Amino acid sequence: MKRVSLKDIAKQAGVVPSTVSFVLNGKAKQMRISDELAEKIRALIEAAGYQPHHTAVSLRTGKTKILGLIVEDISNVFFASLAKSIEDAAYSLGYRIVYCSTENDPEKGKELIRMLTHQQVDGYLITPTPGMENDINNLIKNNKPVVLMDRFLPGLDVPFTLVDNYAGVKLGMEHLLGKGYKNIAFVTLDTQQIQMLQREKGYKETLKRHGIEVRNELIEKIPFKSRPEDAIKQVSEFIKSNPDIDAIFFATNYLGMYGLESIKKAGLKIPEEIGVICFDDHDIFRLFTPAITIIRQPIEEIARSAIEMLISLLENNYTVTAESHVYKKPELVIRSST
Template identity: 50%
Template sequence: MKKVSIKDIAQMAGVASSTVSFVLNGKARKMRISETVEKRVIEVARNAGYYPNQLAISLRTGKSKTLGLIVENIGNPFFATLAKTIEEEAEQYGYRVVYCSTENNASKGKELINMLSQRQVDGYLITPAPHMEDDIQQLVQLNRPVVLIDRYLPSVDVSHVLVNNTEAVSQGMAHLFDRGYKEIGFVTVDLDVIQMEERLDGYLGALSKQGIRLNKDIILKIPYTHQRDEAVELIAALLKDNPQLDALFFATNYLAILGLESINRLKMAIPQDIAVISFDDHDIFRIYPPGITSIQQPVEAIAKKAVALLMEQCESTESKLSTTEVELTAKLIVRGST
């Protein structure tokens, strides 16, 4: 059986061979090829059973057409949605994505970077674990395309995309104040990462702006490596030890889900006994009575912007890659819990 060539694909699709080559090498956007033509070429190639020889392409172009995605936990809904969108967006540029999780372990993060480097990925999208500064800095010094997502490293000059965490929490706190809540507890994770520090800063700043005296007893920091039952008990203890609380602000959606279990165990009613708001939305929050108010991150926008920045770096011919810092705005979703 005759092997299908680019020329054959071009004839079947009714376009030039160069157009087919650009599309199959992920350069349709760069060469301003219309989405209609791009889809037709891809469909014709797929139906004809044509698959580019990736090894040959890599040897010829010096590119593997592969990106490495390192996140905190691919099982977390936020990171799962992020990964799905990144994969779809990268495909539009002709790239595949290899993704993996650090579980916020710097040693594992270092191993994953080494593994992806051995696989000769063209660029890295990374949610850095605490103490990964040296590993990220090494990639920057080697002029490797790198974009950080969800968080950044203050000591490393590298492109990043995330939401304005401080502003988002301030918005959520303002909503609680407007609803008459004053005794607001804050539940966060005990982890040395910038976005958690910024969320706590947003909480503290909001209290200060309202002239409310800080009570450290109503700030709960749960270890990242917590056991589920242990975390549920810690949140329940916070509520039992501080009966004056009229609202809880959870710094992540997985903490909020644990908090809902704690509240249920104590047979407390939402929002009659305790109001609840969570940073990061979740499908559960839409259906859990009476609906949980949340701060919704623009996950798709984060993913698309991060991929776009990385593609700019991958296509750059500059001897030193430029740095771009992007902060997006989160959205307050008001439901029955407040």
């Protein structure tokens, strides 16, 4: 059983292949093909289950309809679900995704960009790591469409979509303050990544706005690539040496995971003895406690927005404007304790 080609459809319809092609590509009107004929051709296409030969189209048009997705670490649940959402959104718009992780290594990032370029992707979706500025600039210079996600690189005029990190922490902090917690600690990563800085800013400014003094000893920074044991130890000691802490805001899901273990070690009850909020969820939380409140990123929305911007860039000569910087609203999720 040979696959049907556009030529076969043309023969069946008694027209020349060009006509079928025009109908297929929505240029029927433009080419003044009668509605009647167009409808007949569409029916034949449908009946035959004809699908254009992707490779042939690519060769002819120079477009692969493949987008490259570079995330920081695909084994991290957050990036995994982001990748999944991106894939679904892209697929529904007729694009495919090739993806790979930088493992936070700019060298690897450079290599991946080269690989994707060789695979002739039409555009790039990137969660950038500091150090990738030049590579991303190169793409832009070569007129390759790029959209950043999850974070951006200050100084690069590239479209991006990410959660409003500042607003997310503010939302969580106000929830904790509303519950009556007074000495709220903030556990974050020791990194200059923009999204982490914005989260820290959210913590500090919400306190200030409520007339509460920011105590630097209540902000604990965990080295970026700590081993779990070390991170747990550090958080444990932090909790022990600040016995007046009555709530903790964990700035990432991995920190939350380590933090929950530390809290368990300390024998503290959540939420009676210590309130906990975490930015991003993790399956594992349910192993520890039902009583953790989550700041949830609208991952599907972020994915869809990023994909739509990229495709606009690709298809509509959309240009970068102030509207190319999209912040999505995070959500506060209170886990029921049943």
